[in-house]
Amino acid sequence: MTARTAPVQTFPGKGLGNITLGASLHNVLTRVKSHPQTYPAIDLAYSSSDPLRKPVVLHLPSNGLRLRFDGPDQxxxxxxxxxxxKVDLVYKNQDVLKSGKSAEPTTSPQGPSFRHVYNRLFGPSYPGEYVPPADQSPFGTYVLSYPGIAFSFPLQHSAWSEHCDFVALLSSSAALSATSMAIFQGSSWPETRAKLFTQQPQYPRSSAVVSKARDSFADEIEEFHILGAGKLEVTRRTSAPLQINLGETTPQDLIAEFGPPDAIYRKNDRRISIHRAAGGDPLHLSPSPGRGMDIPDTDHSSNNSVTDDSDEEISPSSVSDPASLPSECFFNYFHHGFDAFISHPTTPGPAFPTSGLADPSPQPSTSQLTVTKIILHGNVPGSYPFNRHRRSRWAIHLDQSGNGLTSESPYDEISSQLRGVWKGAYGNADEERAMQRPMVLNRGWGDSPENSVEFLGGWEETTSKGPRAGGDSHDGGLGNTELFGFPGLLFEVLKNGAVSCLTVY
Structure with missing residues (x-):
C-alpha cells in the first residue's frame, strides 16, 4: 500500500483492501510482515503495564495508516x-483523492475536499459533529459521518455556528480538505465511538475467511471454558460448543473439529523432569495424595519452526495415519491460539473443590493416543513469543455459578482466588508456601533453541513476597517469565502480571 502501488479498494464498515475489520492482530501483523516491500515500516504501540485491557495500535507510517485493536480480544x-x-484509495471505481495531486510529497498532505466526498463519492449525509480546538489553534474539526466511514475536515473556529448549513459551511473557504478518514463498524462515528472496542465484530478473525465459503474453514474459537477435572468447553463463532476431555479426546477428534494442525512437533526434551523428584527432595511436587499437583513439561515446541535435538518437525499430512504419529508430539494451531500435547492417556488434574465435579478416574493403559494437555497462548504484546499464535481467551469456572477468572485477570487476582480454592489441599502452611514459589523461565537466550526451557535460579521464594514487579521493570532482555502451578493448571506470567500462557493438564 505504498504510494503509486495498485489502487486500494475502500469498503465502508468492512475494511481497506485485504485488511478487514474484526481481523485478529496476529492475522494482520502476519500479513503485513510477509510483505516488507509494501510495508517497510511497522510501529506497534501498547500499554506495558496493562497490555490485555488497553487498545493496541499498529501504525504503518510508510503507508499512511493506523490500525486500532481492542486489548482483550486483539x-x-x-x-x-x-x-x-501515501495510499491510492478507490471507492466503487472513483478515486477517493481526485487525480492531479502533486507527485512531490508535502509536509501536510491534503485529502479529498468536501465537495468531492459529497458530490462524487458518498452523497448526502446527516449533519456531522464539530469538535472545537483544544488549544489556541484557529481550526476545529468537523467530522462528517456515513455508515461505516467518516472524514475529518479542519474548519475555522470563527466560522462555526450550530445554526449554519453544514453543506454550505464545508463548501466555503473556511473549511480545508480532509486530513483523515476512518473506517469502522456502525451507522455513524458518534454512535459507534462509545462502543468501538466492546461491540461484537461482524467479520471473522481471519481476513481470508471473509471472501470464501464457510465450509472450507474450521469454525474459529471464541473462548475456552476450563471446568476442571480435565474438562474444557470450547465456544465457537457459529458452531455448537465442543467439549475436550483430557485423556479421552483423540487427535482425530481435534482434526475433525479444528482442521489439520499448522505444525506438528515431536517431543523429546525432558529437562524439566528433574523438578518432578519426590521422596526427601524439598521440591517435591505433590502436596497431598491424589491431588495431581505434578508440574507438566513447559516445552510447548510451538514457538518457532526450527528443528533441533529437542524437537522434530512432522508433516501435518501424516495425521491422516494415526499410526505414523510419535508417542509424544504437539499439535500446533497457531491461527486458533492453542497447542495440544498428544500422548498416551494420563489422569488429568483434579476437579476444583468448589465446582461440584468428581475427580477424574485413573486412565486405563492403552495404545490409543489422546490429548493430555492444552496450551492456551495469550499473545501478550511485549512477550517473547508475541505473534507466534493469535490470542486465545479463556475462563476458569471455579464453581457452578459460572463465576471465575479470565484470561484478562491479573495474576495476583488469579493466585489469590486459586489459593483460597485449594487451601484445604495442602498439608500445612510450609507446604503451601513451597508450592507457590515461582520457577523462572527464560525464552530469550540467543544460543538456546527458542522452544527449549532454561531455568534461572530454580525456585525463587523472594519473588513471591509482596506485589509483583511493575510495568517499568525489565529482565535485561532475557525474555524471562515465571511459572506458577496449581493442580491441573500451569501459568506463565510476565513481569507486569499478565498471563502469557496457560497450560491445562
Whole structure:
C-alpha cells in the first residue's frame, strides 16, 4: 500500500483492501510482515503495564495508516488513513483523492475536499459533529459521518455556528480538505465511538475467511471454558460448543473439529523432569495424595519452526495415519491460539473443590493416543513469543455459578482466588508456601533453541513476597517469565502480571 502501488479498494464498515475489520492482530501483523516491500515500516504501540485491557495500535507510517485493536480480544476495530498521499484509495471505481495531486510529497498532505466526498463519492449525509480546538489553534474539526466511514475536515473556529448549513459551511473557504478518514463498524462515528472496542465484530478473525465459503474453514474459537477435572468447553463463532476431555479426546477428534494442525512437533526434551523428584527432595511436587499437583513439561515446541535435538518437525499430512504419529508430539494451531500435547492417556488434574465435579478416574493403559494437555497462548504484546499464535481467551469456572477468572485477570487476582480454592489441599502452611514459589523461565537466550526451557535460579521464594514487579521493570532482555502451578493448571506470567500462557493438564 505504498504510494503509486495498485489502487486500494475502500469498503465502508468492512475494511481497506485485504485488511478487514474484526481481523485478529496476529492475522494482520502476519500479513503485513510477509510483505516488507509494501510495508517497510511497522510501529506497534501498547500499554506495558496493562497490555490485555488497553487498545493496541499498529501504525504503518510508510503507508499512511493506523490500525486500532481492542486489548482483550486483539481484534481490529478502527482503520484510519492519516496521509492520503501515501495510499491510492478507490471507492466503487472513483478515486477517493481526485487525480492531479502533486507527485512531490508535502509536509501536510491534503485529502479529498468536501465537495468531492459529497458530490462524487458518498452523497448526502446527516449533519456531522464539530469538535472545537483544544488549544489556541484557529481550526476545529468537523467530522462528517456515513455508515461505516467518516472524514475529518479542519474548519475555522470563527466560522462555526450550530445554526449554519453544514453543506454550505464545508463548501466555503473556511473549511480545508480532509486530513483523515476512518473506517469502522456502525451507522455513524458518534454512535459507534462509545462502543468501538466492546461491540461484537461482524467479520471473522481471519481476513481470508471473509471472501470464501464457510465450509472450507474450521469454525474459529471464541473462548475456552476450563471446568476442571480435565474438562474444557470450547465456544465457537457459529458452531455448537465442543467439549475436550483430557485423556479421552483423540487427535482425530481435534482434526475433525479444528482442521489439520499448522505444525506438528515431536517431543523429546525432558529437562524439566528433574523438578518432578519426590521422596526427601524439598521440591517435591505433590502436596497431598491424589491431588495431581505434578508440574507438566513447559516445552510447548510451538514457538518457532526450527528443528533441533529437542524437537522434530512432522508433516501435518501424516495425521491422516494415526499410526505414523510419535508417542509424544504437539499439535500446533497457531491461527486458533492453542497447542495440544498428544500422548498416551494420563489422569488429568483434579476437579476444583468448589465446582461440584468428581475427580477424574485413573486412565486405563492403552495404545490409543489422546490429548493430555492444552496450551492456551495469550499473545501478550511485549512477550517473547508475541505473534507466534493469535490470542486465545479463556475462563476458569471455579464453581457452578459460572463465576471465575479470565484470561484478562491479573495474576495476583488469579493466585489469590486459586489459593483460597485449594487451601484445604495442602498439608500445612510450609507446604503451601513451597508450592507457590515461582520457577523462572527464560525464552530469550540467543544460543538456546527458542522452544527449549532454561531455568534461572530454580525456585525463587523472594519473588513471591509482596506485589509483583511493575510495568517499568525489565529482565535485561532475557525474555524471562515465571511459572506458577496449581493442580491441573500451569501459568506463565510476565513481569507486569499478565498471563502469557496457560497450560491445562
Amino acid at each position: 481484534r481490529l476495530r478502527l482503520i484510519e488513513v492519516l496521509d492520503f498521499s
